[in-house]
Amino acid sequence: MKKLTIKFDKDFYLSIIIGVFGMLTALGMFALSGYMISKSALGTPLYALMILIVTIKLFGFVRAITRYFERLYSHRSTFTMLRDIRVELFNHLIPIVPNVFRRYRSSDLLTQMVNNVERLQNILLRVYYPPIVIILTTFITILVMINFNIYAGIVIGISMFISVILIPYLSSKRANLLAMQVQQSEEDYVAEYFDFENGRSELKRFQQFVNFKEKVFKKQNQYEQKKYKEQKFLSTYDFMLNLSSMVSIWCMTILCIWQIQDGVLNAVFFASILMITITLFEQAIPMTNVAFYKADTERSLQNIEEVINQSFDEINGGSVHSDALYNAKNLTFKYDFQERPTLKNINFEIEKGQHVAIIGPSGSGKTTLLNLLMGLYSVNEGVLSYNKELLSQIDKEAYVDEINTMLQHNHYFEGTVRENLLIEAKDEEMKQVLSTVNLSYLDLDQQLTKNAENISGGERQRLSMARLLLRSAQIWMLDEPTASLDEHNEENIMHHLLNKDDTIIIVTHNLKYLQSFDHIIVMNEGEILEQGSYAQLMKDKGYLSEVIYYNEQLV
Ligand SMILES: Nc1ncnc2c1ncn2[C@@H]1O[C@H](COP(=O)(O)OP(=O)(O)OP(=O)(O)O)[C@@H](O)[C@H]1O
Ligand SMILES: [Mg+2]
Structure with a gap:
């Protein structure tokens, strides 16, 4: 079985380093904003607030720059990967063109393969990149937090685990199944529709037009129902994630109030801790679609490998013991x-x-x-x-x-x-x-x-x-x-x-x-x-x- 090679180049690693740095900058910026809000409420002199504001602006500036480079490197890495995959795929296809092209109608095959390769662009940007960045960032944040306030660190650790790993993991199988059903029923519907379109005059001649039309509508309905089911599931999933992040933020708020009352935590850090938690979730939640993209890209990889391998399996054969033509x-x-x-x-x-x-x-x-x-x-x-x-x-x-x-x-x-x-x-x-x-x-x-x-x-x-x-x-x-x-x-x-x-x-x-x-x-x-x-x-x-x-x- 021949496998496609997905290469991680220098750009990919650079984008991860910059991505983590950028996220930490964002966390720092919001933590500082929280600190500033608390300070101003406590009547800190204006010059001290001005220094804080300038520092926050500086953080914002650094964040913008990291965003730019993070995008630049991650996209460059993705396009290099896609280029390599295209070259590899076509190098595999060329020697075996007659076999493969006779099995699939050639235009279908090319459209399919182009779409499959296209979908692979999510591999780096949405499958590998987000979890690595979010896990590294969360890990560093928890380490810093634990030094500063061990309970807050633990709350962040547990809630991030639930929202970023547990819920997505539990939902991924179902999402994958639903996506496959949608794809299947879409293919069925499209095939039936084109059959109907191409055979219009025949169907009329044999008085099967109405029957066939009903069949097409039925397929269309089935497709729409599957699509609706998938959308409903995705909305529920989204709701679950938001719910879990809200619960986590509430837990953190209660923890902080409790610690302030006990005199363990200085009230001035209250807003900072909350801001860090909110920002972490804000950055992490959009990244939790990893599971869906993973399923999607895996299917594409599988499709491509199937076409490549078809020919390789065939070229094994036996040995020839005949002088005949x-x-x-x-x-x-x-x-x-x-x-x-x-x-x-x-x-x-x-x-x-x-x-x-x-x-x-x-x-x-x-x-x-x-x-x-x-x-x-x-x-x-x-x-x-x-x-x-x-x-x-x-x-x-x-x-x-x-x-x-x-x-x-x-x-x-x-x-x-x-x-x-x-x-x-x-x-x-x-x-x-x-x-x-x-x-x-x-x-x-x-x-x-x-x-x-x-x-x-x-x-x-x-x-x-x-x-x-x-x-x-x-x-x-x-x-x-x-x-x-x-x-x-x-x-x-x-x-x-x-x-x-x-x-x-x-x-x-x-x-x-x-x-x-x-x-x-x-x-x-x-x-x-x-x-x-x-x-x-x-x-x-x-x-x-x-x-x-x-x-x-x-x-
Ligand atoms: N592209 C295809 N995909 C799947 N099955 C096929 C395909 N082409 C032919 N068959 C099946 O293979 C069998 C042999 O078909 P083939 O066309 O080789 O027959 P044939 O002897 O040439 O017939 P005829 O004399 O009618 O041309 C048939 O049962 C047919 O249904
Ligand atoms: Mg024949």
């Missing part, structure tokens, strides 16, 4: 958040230059297997190797250049046909491949709308093929490349492909061309049912031979 050995694959593996016990070898067909019923895992071969996902167990190296460990950028891939759903851009061919090539070459795929009637400068909606499904598929024909990659992985084509165009494309010396792996539902493949992998429910050459499979009289037999009967 591709080798799968006891391969198992499970999509995230799924209970059952989508692929299991997968074993095969694909030699360089072989033409391989992957067939099987819908949902049997053909696309998933092809995606693994493309390096878009990594295996959970077992081995998948390419050129005697684990596919998860090879340089993905170089690999992408070596393969020609066509997915079940391809992307097209708003722009000309030429731009959609996605390559710098001579017009002649482009026209040549367009003609190969029977698209010579398309002009290179013809404008395509978003997702090429202004050409037909079959034309889009042939355009995808034209793109690939312009590349020089020698490994082809095609997911139902002729699914939208008529028989004539299909034959043209298959003929063209199967005449190549390249390695070709095609997922297909079409049994017609199977005889022309060197190797056929038959999948069913995530497993390989049978594999071999066409002749071998026919001889074995297994699944494929049966399917072909029934098809022939139908014809």
Whole structure:
């Protein structure tokens, strides 16, 4: 498990020293103010009061300066930390981009990660910094107090313990739970809402609009209720803290009066002690949100580490013992958040230059297997190797250049046909491949709308093929490349492909061309049912031979 490193730099320690100094200055300033009030009540000469006032002003001035430097150093330290975390996170992400980005939609992942890093800014400022400063300050104050008035020191010690440690600690678990519930119900609500927004016309067509709308409202209500519950709890928490500080101040007042009556305490210090207590609480209470921020930042850290680690767990694999171009050995694959593996016990070898067909019923895992071969996902167990190296460990950028891939759903851009061919090539070459795929009637400068909606499904598929024909990659992985084509165009494309010396792996539902493949992998429910050459499979009289037999009967 890889952990993110949170570094505490020099600035952080400096900000703590200055912070403690600043708080002590504030305490001193208020103690002196209390002393001055008592003195003036007792009729001290004006010049003595003037000296006190000037000293208090001086304290105020020092306090302002410490505030400035405390902020400067603590913020600088925070931004340095965030910068380092961002660099570390992206350094981790870059080598594993295809895996991670296929699991999350890329924009979601980036938004999530940016928010998570952003939330980490509270780590120093709100999680580590406040308790250290408040504990150090309270400790110094108690030490001074004990020398001066031991009982007052004890009262401060106990009351600070209750308000700053005990109550926040007891509340933090509940607060964390409530915050998680709010986050969860917010995600549920947002997901439902966008589902509703995107599916408006479908819902209307199937008369489900009102039902779905009610579901969205229900989620919204749930979210608002959770939010309300959290707010209520936070208000109670705030009330508890204020109550405990008020009780402490009252205790201190009673203690002082009692001591004055007994002649233990000089009345002139009464106001000072009270001022110190009030100031200490005033500074400490806002810092007691540590527990909440801690929970929040911990969740963010966990999210970031989860993404980083996902890839690291995958890059362990086993060792490769095959000279084949591709080798799968006891391969198992499970999509995230799924209970059952989508692929299991997968074993095969694909030699360089072989033409391989992957067939099987819908949902049997053909696309998933092809995606693994493309390096878009990594295996959970077992081995998948390419050129005697684990596919998860090879340089993905170089690999992408070596393969020609066509997915079940391809992307097209708003722009000309030429731009959609996605390559710098001579017009002649482009026209040549367009003609190969029977698209010579398309002009290179013809404008395509978003997702090429202004050409037909079959034309889009042939355009995808034209793109690939312009590349020089020698490994082809095609997911139902002729699914939208008529028989004539299909034959043209298959003929063209199967005449190549390249390695070709095609997922297909079409049994017609199977005889022309060197190797056929038959999948069913995530497993390989049978594999071999066409002749071998026919001889074995297994699944494929049966399917072909029934098809022939139908014809
Ligand atoms: N992104 C995904 N997340 C979770 N499960 C998935 C995902 N993609 C596919 N599956 C599940 O994995 C199984 C295999 O899907 P796959 O797309 O590989 O099937 P297929 O053989 O290509 O089917 P088809 O012939 O319909 O294209 C299915 O049960 C599907 O529900
Ligand atoms: Mg598929």
